[in-house]
Amino acid sequence: MNIDVFTFITACAILIMFYCLWLTLKLKSSIPGGLVGKKWGMLTALVSLFTLGYLATPFFNQLPEDMLRLIVALIFLFGAIYVVITVKLIHTVITELME
Amino acid sequence: MNIDILYSRTDKGHSALTDKYMNLPHSLKRALIIVDGSRDVGELHTMAPLYDDLDEALQTLESEGFIEPSARKSRHQPKSATTNKPGAVGKTGSEASHTDRNKSIKWRLISLIQVELGSKLDPKIKATAEKMIRDISALAEDYDALSVAWKKCVKVTKITIDEELAETIRRRGEELLVQLKN
Numbered sequence: 494m495n496i497d498v499f500t501f502i503t504a505c506a507i508l509i510m511f512y513c514l515w516l517t518l519k520l521k522s523s524i525p526g527g528l529v530g531k532k533w534g535m536l537t538a539l540v541s542l543f544t545l546g547y548l549a550t551p552f553f554n555q556l557p558e559d560m561l562r563l564i565v566a567l568i569f570l571f572g573a574i575y576v577v578i579t580v581k582l583i584h585t586v587i588t589e590l591m592e
Numbered sequence: 593m594n595i596d597i598l599y600s601r602t603d604k605g606h607s608a609l610t611d612k613y614m615n616l617p618h619s620l621k622r623a624l625i626i627v628d629g630s631r632d633v634g635e636l637h638t639m640a641p642l643y644d645d646l647d648e649a650l651q652t653l654e655s656e657g658f659i660e661p662s663a664r665k666s667r668h669q670p671k672s673a674t675t676n677k678p679g680a681v682g683k684t685g686s687e688a689s690h691t692d693r694n695k696s697i698k699w700r701l702i703s704l705i706q707v708e709l710g711s712k713l714d715p716k717i718k719a720t721a722e723k724m725i726r727d728i729s730a731l732a733e734d735y736d737a738l739s740v741a742w743k744k745c746v747k748v749t750k751i752t753i754d755e756e757l758a759e760t761i762r763r764r765g766e767e768l769l770v771q772l773k774n
Contacts, residue, residue: 525714527752589747 503550510547514540528589532582539575543568593647595634595703598662599627605658620658623649627659634703637711638725646711697772698733701742701765708761709749717753724748735773742769 517533517540524530546568553561601609605624608616616624623646626636637646653659702725709721724745731737742765750758 523716524752525716526754527750527758528755529751530753586751589751592747 500551503547507544507547507550510540510544514544528585529582532578535578536575536582539571539578542571543575593633593650593707595637595700595707596632598629598632599650599654599659600629600662601627602657602660604656605653608658616658619643619645619649620653624653624658627653629662632703634700634707637706638703643711647707697768698728698731698738700768701738702728704761704764704768705745708757709753720748720753735769738772739769742766 517537521533521537524533609624626640705721705724709717712718728741731741746758746762749761
């Protein structure tokens with residue numbers, strides 16, 4: 494079996510994303526609600542979406558180029574949304590703790 | 593439910609405990625057993641933290657005529673009614689009264705956490721409430737220590753449990769702490 498750099502990096506990314514999904518779900522059960530709990534559902538949904546996207550990575554070479562470009566653009570978009578939510582959440586928690 | 597309400601059993605309530613033919617549901621019977629006319633709702637919650645449906649049971653018992661609200665205990669009366677009037681009580685009496693009031697406020701803060709958080713069904717919220725109660729129980733009975741601990745409880749509630757509930761806890765806790773400060 495020929496494992497190239499692309500396959501190795503993709504496999505690492507998928508494993509890390511599964512670990513991230515596990516952490517997100519584990520934390521979700523510990524946070525019933527509040528400022529963090531409200532946003533955590535959205536973060537969980539985004540991590541689930543990324544996990545599915547990462548799992549599809551090995552099949553990207555079978556997709557038409559237009560479709561591939563659309564998927565990459567969507568991943569960038571949802572990635573940006575994820576970062577915004579995370580940064581705002583951290584900001585809210587820090588502000589709350591500093592009061 | 594107001595944690596200061598003091599319930600006592602009516603004749604019907606006493607009969608319900610002694611009459612083996614009166615089959616009250618288990619949740620009502622266990623609530624009726626702990627109602628003794630000397631502990632308010634907050635104390636009942638603290639005494640029986642595992643009774644998740646205590647508020648509902650007390651309301652049902654009251655509406656069915658098994659228990660009735662009694663007069664409040666003296667330690668829960670407003671400050672003007674419990675503290676010394678000028679010249680009426682000496683320094684030692686005033687200090688004793690102040691200490692009793694402080695203890696009462698700390699106890700009522702714990703009761704408030706038990707009622708608002710400890711009675712929730714979610715085990716995570718229950719665990720959080722138990723930790724808050726442990727932390728407050730270990731504190732000295734003074735305004736600064738209790739105030740800092742209370743703010744922490746409010747923040748934890750706001751960040752991880754419920755914002756509206758946190759606001760309720762903040763408001764009611766501050767009402768109690770103001771009495772302690774004065």
